[in-house]
Amino acid sequence: MKAILCKAFGPPESLVFEDVASPAPGPGEAVVSVKAASVNFPDVLIIENKYQLKPPLPFSPGSELAGIVKAVGEGVTHVKPGDRVMAITGYGAFAEEVKTEARRMLAIPPGMDFATAAAFGLTYATSEHALVDRGALKAGETLLVLGAAGGVGLAAIEIGKILGARVIACASTDEKLAVCRAHGADETINYATEDFRERVKALTGGAGADVVYDPVGGPYTEPALRSIAWRGRLLVVGFAAGEIPKIPLNLTLLKGCSIVGVFWGDWARREPAHFAEAMARLDRWYADGKLKPHISATFPLERAGDALTLMASRKVTGKVVLTVG
Numbered sequence: 001m002k003a004i005l006c007k008a009f010g011p012p013e014s015l016v017f018e019d020v021a022s023p024a025p026g027p028g029e030a031v032v033s034v035k036a037a038s039v040n041f042p043d044v045l046i047i048e049n050k051y052q053l054k055p056p057l058p059f060s061p062g063s064e065l066a067g068i069v070k071a072v073g074e075g076v077t078h079v080k081p082g083d084r085v086m087a088i089t090g091y092g093a094f095a096e097e098v099k100t101e102a103r104r105m106l107a108i109p110p111g112m113d114f115a116t117a118a119a120f121g122l123t124y125a126t127s128e129h130a131l132v133d134r135g136a137l138k139a140g141e142t143l144l145v146l147g148a149a150g151g152v153g154l155a156a157i158e159i160g161k162i163l164g165a166r167v168i169a170c171a172s173t174d175e176k177l178a179v180c181r182a183h184g185a186d187e188t189i190n191y192a193t194e195d196f197r198e199r200v201k202a203l204t205g206g207a208g209a210d211v212v213y214d215p216v217g218g219p220y221t222e223p224a225l226r227s228i229a230w231r232g233r234l235l236v237v238g239f240a241a242g243e244i245p246k247i248p249l250n251l252t253l254l255k256g257c258s259i260v261g262v263f264w265g266d267w268a269r270r271e272p273a274h275f276a277e278a279m280a281r282l283d284r285w286y287a288d289g290k291l292k293p294h295i296s297a298t299f300p301l302e303r304a305g306d307a308l309t310l311m312a313s314r315k316v317t318g319k320v321v322l323t324v325g
Contacts, residue, residue: 003095004304007058009049012308015061017301023099025073030102032085034067035114037093037301039320040122040151041215041240044312046091055091061304062093066108066117067324076102084108086117088125090265094304096324103272109283119151119293119319124282125275126264127155127213130235131163133267133274134260135211139164144200144209145185146224147216147240149176151319154183154294156213162290165211168203170196170220172314179294179317191220200227208232208255221245225257232257240314294318 003020025031043061045051066086069079079085085105092098108117131137143160147153148169160167161184169180170189177188189199200209208229214221218241225234225247232255252259268275285291296317299307307320 001096002301003060004062004301005058006047006061009047009057012044012047012305012312015047015305015308017304020095022097025071025076025099025102027074028076028102029073029099030076030079030105031070031072031097031099032065032067032087032105033070034065034093034096034098034301034324036067036118036324037062037065037322038118038122038151039304039307039311039316039322040064041238041311044308047308053090060092060094060098061308062095062322063090064088064118064122065093065098066114067098069105070097072102078102079105079107084114084117086121088121088265088268094301094322096301106279109286112286115295115298115321115323116293118321119295120282120286120291121279122264123151123155123293123319124159124291125268125278126152126237126262127159128278128282129264129267130213130237130262131156131159131211132278134262135213135233135235137163137165137211140166141210142166142168142204142207142229143211143213144168144170144224144227145180145213146170146220147214148180148185148188149317150215150240151294151316152215152237153213154180154318155291157183157185158291159285160184160213162285168200168209176317183292183294196220196223197227200224204229211235213237216241217245218243219245222247222251225251225255225259228255228257230256234259235262236260237262295321297321298323300324
């Protein structure tokens with residue numbers, strides 16, 4: 001079988017597409033014939049050795065896939081060959097066949113195709129955990145979403161609306177903001193052309209946002225924190241801008257607010273029962289038509305480097321998906 005390999009840390013163009021041995025499942029494991037794999041920003045970071053997860057070289061990037069179970073190892077009972085599954089793997093998903101722990105596999109909801117399944121789990125699970133568990137977003141509150149046109153951003157908009165919040169979406173182009181409005185944003189801010197803090201002040205009557213969803217970091221975090229409401233919650237989701245901001249902690253005192261870390265992967269590992277509940281809730285919302293994953297581009301597996309370059313250039317809205325076969 002073939003796989004995308006990172007043999008040395010570097011940019012997307014350094015990846016290779018090569019033949020590798022087909023994997024065999026061990027105890028508690030299963031092998032999936034991959035039909036689709038989605039591209040996430042951590043995939044850009046992991047091949048450059050800039051992510052907290054550091055797999056040994058060589059490895060395949062890719063943290064999320066959908067496909068059909070090919071084989072299962074000893075002790076695996078909840079999936080069987082022929083099952084349609086999606087899985088969040090951390091890395092390794094950019095391959096024709098992938099071996100992973102069977103406990104990571106979830107049944108694809110009825111009516112969901114492979115591309116959508118590959119684009120569903122990580123972004124929606126991250127945003128659900130952030131807004132429900134970490135941010136305690138309540139109906140009637142105002143949610144400010146940074147990087148709102150990305151995968152987790154659009155998921156946050158949709159989930160925020162389900163929870164009854166007023167959602168303000170922030171992005172860098174009017175085209176991206178149009179996508180945000182299509183996914184339910186009530187108001188938008190173009191932080192490339194508008195005065196960010198003045199716009200937040202105007203849209204909230206001076207009160208500020210109750211919850212800030214921040215997957216961007218860099219130069220946007222501090223202005224967002226300065227625009228937060230009394231007792232607000234700033235959710236630290238990621239650093240797509242590339243810079244980890246340094247925050248003046250006096251702002252938390254003056255605002256009576258909280259800065260809350262969102263580490264979905266470790267939460268899912270440490271609290272599997274709560275993770276299962278969250279995924280079941282997301283499946284119900286999808287079945288009810290409340291969640292609509294946005295796939296802006298697809299590439300064949302061998303062009304994973306092109307897909308990652310598009311992601312790194314911040315030109316993606318929603319998700320990019322690799323197709324196999």
